[in-house]
Amino acid sequence: MNAPARFFPADEPLRYVGPLSRDPYGFRWYDKDQLVLGKRMEDHLRFAVAYWHSFTWPGGDPFGGETFLRPWMHGADEMALARAKADVAFELFRILDVPFFCFHDRDIAPEGANLKESNANVRAIAEIFARKMESSKVRLLWGTANLFSHRRFMSGAATNPDPDVFAWSAAQVKNVLEVTHELGGENYVLWGGREGYETLLNTDLPRELDQMARFLNLVVEHKHKIGFKGTILIEPKPQEPTKHQYDFDVGTVYGLLCRAGLEKEVKVNVEANHATLAGHSFEHEIAMAAALGIFGSIDMNKGDAQSGWDTDQFPTNVEDTALAMYEILRAGGYTTGGTNFDAKIRRQSIDPEDLVLAHVGAMDVCARALLIAADMLEDGALQKAVDERYAGWNEPQNRAMLREGASLEAIAARAEADDLDPQPRSGRQERLETLVSSYFR
Amino acid sequence: MNAPARFFPADEPLRYVGPLSRDPYGFRWYDKDQLVLGKRMEDHLRFAVAYWHSFTWPGGDPFGGETFLRPWMHGADEMALARAKADVAFELFRILDVPFFCFHDRDIAPEGANLKESNANVRAIAEIFARKMESSKVRLLWGTANLFSHRRFMSGAATNPDPDVFAWSAAQVKNVLEVTHELGGENYVLWGGREGYETLLNTDLPRELDQMARFLNLVVEHKHKIGFKGTILIEPKPQEPTKHQYDFDVGTVYGLLCRAGLEKEVKVNVEANHATLAGHSFEHEIAMAAALGIFGSIDMNKGDAQSGWDTDQFPTNVEDTALAMYEILRAGGYTTGGTNFDAKIRRQSIDPEDLVLAHVGAMDVCARALLIAADMLEDGALQKAVDERYAGWNEPQNRAMLREGASLEAIAARAEADDLDPQPRSGRQERLETLVSSYFR
Amino acid sequence: MNAPARFFPADEPLRYVGPLSRDPYGFRWYDKDQLVLGKRMEDHLRFAVAYWHSFTWPGGDPFGGETFLRPWMHGADEMALARAKADVAFELFRILDVPFFCFHDRDIAPEGANLKESNANVRAIAEIFARKMESSKVRLLWGTANLFSHRRFMSGAATNPDPDVFAWSAAQVKNVLEVTHELGGENYVLWGGREGYETLLNTDLPRELDQMARFLNLVVEHKHKIGFKGTILIEPKPQEPTKHQYDFDVGTVYGLLCRAGLEKEVKVNVEANHATLAGHSFEHEIAMAAALGIFGSIDMNKGDAQSGWDTDQFPTNVEDTALAMYEILRAGGYTTGGTNFDAKIRRQSIDPEDLVLAHVGAMDVCARALLIAADMLEDGALQKAVDERYAGWNEPQNRAMLREGASLEAIAARAEADDLDPQPRSGRQERLETLVSSYFR
Amino acid sequence: MNAPARFFPADEPLRYVGPLSRDPYGFRWYDKDQLVLGKRMEDHLRFAVAYWHSFTWPGGDPFGGETFLRPWMHGADEMALARAKADVAFELFRILDVPFFCFHDRDIAPEGANLKESNANVRAIAEIFARKMESSKVRLLWGTANLFSHRRFMSGAATNPDPDVFAWSAAQVKNVLEVTHELGGENYVLWGGREGYETLLNTDLPRELDQMARFLNLVVEHKHKIGFKGTILIEPKPQEPTKHQYDFDVGTVYGLLCRAGLEKEVKVNVEANHATLAGHSFEHEIAMAAALGIFGSIDMNKGDAQSGWDTDQFPTNVEDTALAMYEILRAGGYTTGGTNFDAKIRRQSIDPEDLVLAHVGAMDVCARALLIAADMLEDGALQKAVDERYAGWNEPQNRAMLREGASLEAIAARAEADDLDPQPRSGRQERLETLVSSYFR
Ligand SMILES: [Co+2]
Ligand SMILES: [Co+2]
Ligand SMILES: [Co+2]
Ligand SMILES: [Co+2]
Ligand SMILES: [Co+2]
Ligand SMILES: [Co+2]
Ligand SMILES: [Co+2]
Ligand SMILES: [Co+2]
Structure with a gap:
């Protein structure tokens, strides 16, 4: 084969040049020691x-x-x-x-x-x-x-x-x-x-x-x-x-x-x-x-x-x-x-x-x-929103439903006795998507 | 509500009428006692x-x-x-x-x-x-x-x-x-x-x-x-x-x-x-x-x-x-x-x-x-074709590879020693598809 | 119906607050008069x-x-x-x-x-x-x-x-x-x-x-x-x-x-x-x-x-x-x-x-x-790259192929006579994608 | 190259053998002169x-x-x-x-x-x-x-x-x-x-x-x-x-x-x-x-x-x-x-x-x-069902809507004047699918 002495149009390891640089032969974001x-x-x-x-x-x-x-x-x-x-x-x-x-x-x-x-x-x-x-x-x-x-x-x-x-x-x-x-x-x-x-x-x-x-x-x-x-x-x-x-x-x-x-x-x-x-x-x-x-x-x-x-x-x-x-x-x-x-x-x-x-x-x-x-x-704002959404599961009686010993019967009895009527809460998807978008740079 | 006395345009259970019938109110293939x-x-x-x-x-x-x-x-x-x-x-x-x-x-x-x-x-x-x-x-x-x-x-x-x-x-x-x-x-x-x-x-x-x-x-x-x-x-x-x-x-x-x-x-x-x-x-x-x-x-x-x-x-x-x-x-x-x-x-x-x-x-x-x-x-022709395709696995030494006790080392040693050179065999997909097609009626 | 006096949790038209603001009730990028x-x-x-x-x-x-x-x-x-x-x-x-x-x-x-x-x-x-x-x-x-x-x-x-x-x-x-x-x-x-x-x-x-x-x-x-x-x-x-x-x-x-x-x-x-x-x-x-x-x-x-x-x-x-x-x-x-x-x-x-x-x-x-x-x-860097890619079409004999009067026969004759041997040139897709990426902010 | 004298495992043109035949080297349905x-x-x-x-x-x-x-x-x-x-x-x-x-x-x-x-x-x-x-x-x-x-x-x-x-x-x-x-x-x-x-x-x-x-x-x-x-x-x-x-x-x-x-x-x-x-x-x-x-x-x-x-x-x-x-x-x-x-x-x-x-x-x-x-x-049963579905378009006043000279204005005036109240008719999709299925053999 006849490989050229140098195959690539670069010789030295490429370096970080920062986001404002227009040099394609440098990293605009990858700064390995950062x-x-x-x-x-x-x-x-x-x-x-x-x-x-x-x-x-x-x-x-x-x-x-x-x-x-x-x-x-x-x-x-x-x-x-x-x-x-x-x-x-x-x-x-x-x-x-x-x-x-x-x-x-x-x-x-x-x-x-x-x-x-x-x-x-x-x-x-x-x-x-x-x-x-x-x-x-x-x-x-x-x-x-x-x-x-x-x-x-x-x-x-x-x-x-x-x-x-x-x-x-x-x-x-x-x-x-x-x-x-x-x-x-x-x-x-x-x-x-x-x-x-x-x-x-x-x-x-x-x-x-x-x-x-x-x-x-x-x-x-x-x-x-x-x-x-x-x-x-x-x-x-x-x-x-x-x-x-x-x-x-x-x-x-x-x-x-x-x-x-x-x-x-x-x-x-x-x-x-x-x-x-x-x-x-x-x-x-x-x-x-x-x-x-x-x-x-x-x-x-x-x-x-x-x-x-x-x-x-x-x-x-x-x-x-x-x-x-x-x-x-x-x-x-x-x-x-x-x-x-x-x-x-x-x-x-x-x-x-x-x-x-x-x-x-x-x-x-x-x-x-x-x-x-x-x-x-x-x-942490994203994680906080998630945590708040599931906060009800921190209540002891709710945590108990997920543990050994709970039964469909006991849970059902409580649901009827307490006349539970769960109300939906917003999933806030668009707010979270906009929040995520706000981190982009 | 004012449901009609009879909602559907049929009264009696539908019966098997056979494939040649053109009567839509009968089963051409479903013959429950067959x-x-x-x-x-x-x-x-x-x-x-x-x-x-x-x-x-x-x-x-x-x-x-x-x-x-x-x-x-x-x-x-x-x-x-x-x-x-x-x-x-x-x-x-x-x-x-x-x-x-x-x-x-x-x-x-x-x-x-x-x-x-x-x-x-x-x-x-x-x-x-x-x-x-x-x-x-x-x-x-x-x-x-x-x-x-x-x-x-x-x-x-x-x-x-x-x-x-x-x-x-x-x-x-x-x-x-x-x-x-x-x-x-x-x-x-x-x-x-x-x-x-x-x-x-x-x-x-x-x-x-x-x-x-x-x-x-x-x-x-x-x-x-x-x-x-x-x-x-x-x-x-x-x-x-x-x-x-x-x-x-x-x-x-x-x-x-x-x-x-x-x-x-x-x-x-x-x-x-x-x-x-x-x-x-x-x-x-x-x-x-x-x-x-x-x-x-x-x-x-x-x-x-x-x-x-x-x-x-x-x-x-x-x-x-x-x-x-x-x-x-x-x-x-x-x-x-x-x-x-x-x-x-x-x-x-x-x-x-x-x-x-x-x-x-x-x-x-x-x-x-x-x-x-x-x-x-x-x-059984289809199953037979499948069985033949995997027939090699009936050999004792091959079955052994799938059992406890087999090791990568032993299998590799045998593969090299026997100078294995597995030859591909036709998957016969079109033949099997045509076979399947031949059962349609 | 019982519409509340005010349905939305905002009263005044939302305004531009700039990319650094964390206020969700403002525009971070939409500045209508810009x-x-x-x-x-x-x-x-x-x-x-x-x-x-x-x-x-x-x-x-x-x-x-x-x-x-x-x-x-x-x-x-x-x-x-x-x-x-x-x-x-x-x-x-x-x-x-x-x-x-x-x-x-x-x-x-x-x-x-x-x-x-x-x-x-x-x-x-x-x-x-x-x-x-x-x-x-x-x-x-x-x-x-x-x-x-x-x-x-x-x-x-x-x-x-x-x-x-x-x-x-x-x-x-x-x-x-x-x-x-x-x-x-x-x-x-x-x-x-x-x-x-x-x-x-x-x-x-x-x-x-x-x-x-x-x-x-x-x-x-x-x-x-x-x-x-x-x-x-x-x-x-x-x-x-x-x-x-x-x-x-x-x-x-x-x-x-x-x-x-x-x-x-x-x-x-x-x-x-x-x-x-x-x-x-x-x-x-x-x-x-x-x-x-x-x-x-x-x-x-x-x-x-x-x-x-x-x-x-x-x-x-x-x-x-x-x-x-x-x-x-x-x-x-x-x-x-x-x-x-x-x-x-x-x-x-x-x-x-x-x-x-x-x-x-x-x-x-x-x-x-x-x-x-x-x-x-x-x-204009993107458009420039595209223009360069098609630059050959600016040649008179090439433009002529697209005009009335050209014929398959004449074009073919020239192709054989000139012994054309077109060499592919890089489509540069990744370079252009990275170029596009460099405009994101 | 060393092509075998005969590449395919058949010599003569394949012939029609009929649907009941199990011979893969014959046509079960393709009967060219039929x-x-x-x-x-x-x-x-x-x-x-x-x-x-x-x-x-x-x-x-x-x-x-x-x-x-x-x-x-x-x-x-x-x-x-x-x-x-x-x-x-x-x-x-x-x-x-x-x-x-x-x-x-x-x-x-x-x-x-x-x-x-x-x-x-x-x-x-x-x-x-x-x-x-x-x-x-x-x-x-x-x-x-x-x-x-x-x-x-x-x-x-x-x-x-x-x-x-x-x-x-x-x-x-x-x-x-x-x-x-x-x-x-x-x-x-x-x-x-x-x-x-x-x-x-x-x-x-x-x-x-x-x-x-x-x-x-x-x-x-x-x-x-x-x-x-x-x-x-x-x-x-x-x-x-x-x-x-x-x-x-x-x-x-x-x-x-x-x-x-x-x-x-x-x-x-x-x-x-x-x-x-x-x-x-x-x-x-x-x-x-x-x-x-x-x-x-x-x-x-x-x-x-x-x-x-x-x-x-x-x-x-x-x-x-x-x-x-x-x-x-x-x-x-x-x-x-x-x-x-x-x-x-x-x-x-x-x-x-x-x-x-x-x-x-x-x-x-x-x-x-x-x-x-x-x-x-x-x-023709399928075509008949389609024709019936569109039969209304055979009426002169309806055909006229599709011809030159018709206008949105005139059509609208008639629609209001006649107090049109079109009632949906079944598309009968499943019936037609079953009809199609009945032709399979
Ligand atoms: Co739309
Ligand atoms: Co849409
Ligand atoms: Co094609
Ligand atoms: Co294709
Ligand atoms: Co991979
Ligand atoms: Co992949
Ligand atoms: Co289901
Ligand atoms: Co489903």
Whole structure:
């Protein structure tokens, strides 16, 4: 390959230039050392760049092929190309000055002649990563195995009708989980990919659910065996590529975890675009995960509000993002999780510069959203309104209804005896929306 | 009121006339005594007419009011109107010769001056029901409490910020649950109604989930206390009237049941239109419920495929319905459940005749679908294709992967050692679709 | 009725208090006399309050009835109630200090015993309006006839199978068009309501399209006959209450206008929520209307991004609104049109205060959006990027391809002769999105 | 390449075997010589096989690559592969015994080193086609140019910001239009492909609409110049791959044609899946096209009812398809149009047999639907119900309202004078749905 000496039109890490600057090569809002609620902005946001969309996707869509013509995608020596790709990737991490990155095994290293060689390829590149991470201080937010691109996975991985694919998947996950552990990764992600079905007509649904549950348990057991302290994350998605994904949304995943006995072991990686495809707002899925005790990390992006597929666009709307950030802050912020840009530049954005500026814009959207969310939290007016709305539940007789010992009979008797006649009180939605709007800046 | 001596243009129970008949006042496919897979068609389908859509909804929509002008909806003496409505209802049950009906408390009896009187009104009408049921042999598939129409429920029932509404709801459910028990009802249904939120901004999500879980437990405890042997059913719906309903779909409800410790106690009433609004096919929701062990009953209807709200239309598509019936048969058929027409005639269908013929058409759609589904099951070609697809899992070493004792490590070692190279096999979707099509008649 | 002496918790017109104020009873961004691009903000935005959602809708939804309990909705003397409603309406107009309002005939006056009396009722209230408008300086943005709420319209108005309904509709429109003219209204709106179908099975589609086209022509002819100088506007909506509305979206309406020979006579009133229900962004529909030469006015509101029906919420997102305002400014701004809040407070927002604050918040969202859009336009960086993208079309030989005289043959010959090999250039989407984001304040 | 001597597991043209046969290698309903409404079934349905989905698509989706591994897709000599593909294609046409096929230029021949060579490649394969068509009697339903797959088209073809792409597209269309003419094609299709936008921010909307209108006129002019008697067809699609396609749906295309002065020259090719993606039923789009006088041909397929992208599945639902066939028959049937299977087997359907059986199943679905639709038409009960519903319009005074000379004033005067009080009549939707159901067999 003939990679240019320098792929991106920037050399030094980009810096904070402030909201008034018009320089696109600087952060207008992301000021990594700025303290927000007593914590550095970088430590709040924990940004990660995704290897696959940024360096592996060639710009194709269902109606057309490659548009990007990246130099590292064209050549005969696939391992050499993978190393060149790694150089460009870490160049971008350095320019963006992000603390984290994420990867699928197949994004970083080519499929080999067989399973063993494929896994070895991943380990070979991982060694290069280890050196680059040491010198650059970039860390691994999470690794994951690509169990969906190759045709062997066309009918699923853990849920495949062919047990050999289950076995293959187990081997591949074992390899990436260990690599993730060795690279100091803070999480390991399982995205369903093709764990679902195209048609019920050829599907043994209960069997597939059992296979998936068993696979999950195998992964969790291995995590403990090797001493990996990170979090195992499932990334819900309702459909696409399949007609139905088993990990449809946060609520569904919680049920599957309970069924597998893993609701204390596994958490979720919530993606914005997957939330909206499932019929939820992004903040809903975060809040629901927090309420169920399984909030882990996020894939930050956005869908096109009028399109029915996963467009994985970079976030652009500060107001929408602030509502998500508010839910993350209310959930106590990330522990092992972070803000991974699972976002791809449009296929018409073919310049290297587009890749840089898309991330800069998105990081600024998130930083600005964080500042707004922090104001919302610190000011407390929103929480106060909520608390007042439920204040009646502080009364002892009302709290008692929710405790063991209460009975429908006793409650009903009291309701009739007291001749209860509850009067509605305004939900004040528009007032609260305007209140939220007042924090925007 | 001035109800005509006879409201419907039919007097005698409608009979089976066969597929070749053009008489709209007869069943072309529903032949209640016909044996299907060794069981009477009536006992398979267990049809129920819904009180609310058929007798209580006046034909309004968000942009216009009443169109039906039913005589029992206009008059001063509300209890007299309720009795007149009951007469018409049982007239329809008799004409259709259905074995079951269903009701909300508020559909059968008017709100009284207070809680006690409202409950008493329900009991008064229930006594009339008891007599009519005895003479007509119509049975109660399920009862339920309307906890969403009155303005006191505008912010929810069990999940209301006002504990008095929780108490009121408890009292109302207690009353209907007992009435249902006394009338020999086979199930008791909880439809979320407004158990959800309009905006997260004014919502304490974890608290509301806890309130709902506690309420559910109170209901189950009371069921056992009074010796009700029927099934408690939750009816999932993703949204509408709320922006988000907590009982979004079958998968989500399963998770909520696990969280409340009730996954062995409570089942689901799956509605076709709610399934599609949640992004699932009807047969998916039935199959998922069966796989999770919580399939109970169905609300049979259909949505408009291009509309984003709950149109609750009568089913018209035999082929779609057959796929649902097939899943019900595969799940072993109903135990306490049945096929409730949660369907309303269009608001332009203002003639009494429309109400009769809509049910006749729908019953025939279901009966024809049942015959097709039974053929599919009996022929076994579909199941055989599925079994062959998963046949590899019968091998001992493959079954072993799913059992305790297997480990990622051991599986991976074998995969590498055996140099597995799984080859994809056709999913044969179109062949199976054509096979299914060949059963249609 | 027992209307309180003062319905709203405010007495004086609300004033501009500036972005830093926390006072909810003041405008943080709407400063009516502030010059924006050389024009007063009030003259740019031309805000209107809608009579129906604010004063006529009782807070019901398909699953529950009235929540608001407005005093003017309960009483025996309907004309007295209508007058009381008018008092409250003009009180709100005064508090909000808006220059315009809009109404349906049925919202301002009750249905009478027959057509003549109904029309007379409208005229009687219109006379009251005339006096109130004179003293208050509030003007009429547009009037319209409600041809959808009464059951006579259940199968449409102009497109009704019953010609008497066509005639009735003509009479009703004639009355409101004249009243609108007499009140100095600046536009007259036709919203399809039920001009569409529930099922093709009972519909004569070409006939109904012809009826609608003829009706439109009758209205336009009458407009000219009475000397009404305002604009006739059609408000596209894809569906709801019908399964299919004939005025589906802007592009469809343009075709219907061409078919009726009215594309120079009639323009569109674009509603945000109708745009998104039709699968378009709001700014798309405005831009398309402008491109087709039929942009007239807007109904400002927003839909719930995850709900499939017309929620008609007050706008809350400044960034989304700014994109719409930018298209309006690019189209040259309003002539007779304006920003009508076709928005309703949520049915839980039962306090009079909610009605005031919802409008204040929405007006601020629009004002802030206008300031941003004006910056975008004035700065010119966005337009410059677009112009550069199409710069090649300034070349004479390229312009020539679009003119008469060019031929496929000649163009093809040149393409082969010149051995054209066009190279893609980046669409720069993310850079432009970040640029837009930089104008937000 | 190493194509097997025989690719498909069938050798002879498949024959009609009747509904009772279980042989998958025969038609259960499609009996080409059977007379339906006095016309041979083959002449009614005019089936066409699509080259691209069946022979060019490798089985990839956005999350995974090739699954089919067709022999003609792997090799160094691209023209040799194209010839091998043609052999297989005509083998399938022969087995299916279809009268027509369709193609994009790029599907039949590889891109050359430049425009001239690419066009020459198409002509070279077309010559092979000419010979094969002569011997096989298979005819060309339509040809079209692929103006969307290559990266040069990433920003559109006729609507590209780069005029060189416009010129290139003109040259490519000229070539395929002439090839289509020479091969005796009955239509020429324009599918928008990327004629739309990804973001309004970088788009000059009015300019692009003008470019498209001009391009259309160039094509029509060239058609006449070369004496092509076939129909020019536009294929509406709402979005995908773009965010917004200019040829959104039938109604929108009609408006664009009017704007370009081409509503008498160009018709539409209606695709089922594009209809549903645009929020319409398939039968709606056909009926609307017929009503507007622009119905041409159809792309027969179906979408997944719960997925938001173009799945292009083979049709499976006889009842849905019958409603579409009924509209086609009501429109007088095809003239130059036909039933093109723009459908792809699922990517898991990797066996050659799947390609055969998918078409067989779909042809039977259509044939059975045709028989049902013919019964509906012949019986006339449905049309009679519609006619009765609009019977009032036969009255002279009512017809007069639709004619020149009528005025709002006169109609209103009559309405008031006659004291009209139109009473709603039942729309009878459920009765008609049941009636339709009674024709299914
Ligand atoms: Co993701
Ligand atoms: Co995604
Ligand atoms: Co239901
Ligand atoms: Co429903
Ligand atoms: Co509107
Ligand atoms: Co609306
Ligand atoms: Co197509
Ligand atoms: Co398609």
